[in-house]
Amino acid sequence: xxxxxxxxxxxxxxxxxxxxxxxxxxxxxxxxxxxxxxxxxxxxxxxxxxxxxxxxxxxxxxxxxxxxxxxxxxxxxxxxxxxxxxxxxxxxxxxxxxxxxxx
Numbered sequence: 254x255x256x257x258x259x260x261x262x263x264x265x266x267x268x269x270x271x272x273x274x275x276x277x278x279x280x281x282x283x284x285x286x287x288x289x290x291x292x293x294x295x296x297x298x299x300x301x302x303x304x305x306x307x308x309x310x311x312x313x314x315x316x317x318x319x320x321x322x323x324x325x326x327x328x329x330x331x332x333x334x335x336x337x338x339x340x341x342x343x344x345x346x347x348x349x350x351x352x353x354x355x356x
Contacts, residue, residue, distance in 0.1 A: 268332045270311060272302045278323040285322025306330035 275292045276299050278285030289299055303313045311330030318326050 272328045276326045285324035288324040302328040
């Protein structure tokens with residue numbers, strides 16, 4: 254289960270991706286932690302879905318834990334806007350200059 258950018262060419266603006274997966278609960282409660290360890294024994298890999306989305310060029314817009322012991326996570330990401338990507342890359346001034354040239 255590898256997360257790849259669902260739109261590498263950037264042709265579909267405003268795309269949204271929702272991931273639902275098991276994981277360690279944020280509050281480390283015993284029930285949720287025990288379930289996560291049990292899933293690992295059966296071969297599941299606990300991961301940080303938000304970090305996966307960030308690597309794929311998505312920004313997390315919602316995150317919620319639910320289920321028994323809060324051991325299930327829903328993470329929703331949205332494609333970053335061009336302005337956000339430029340800012341994240343540390344090139345906001347170059348991006349703004351290029352926008353002024355095209356007007």
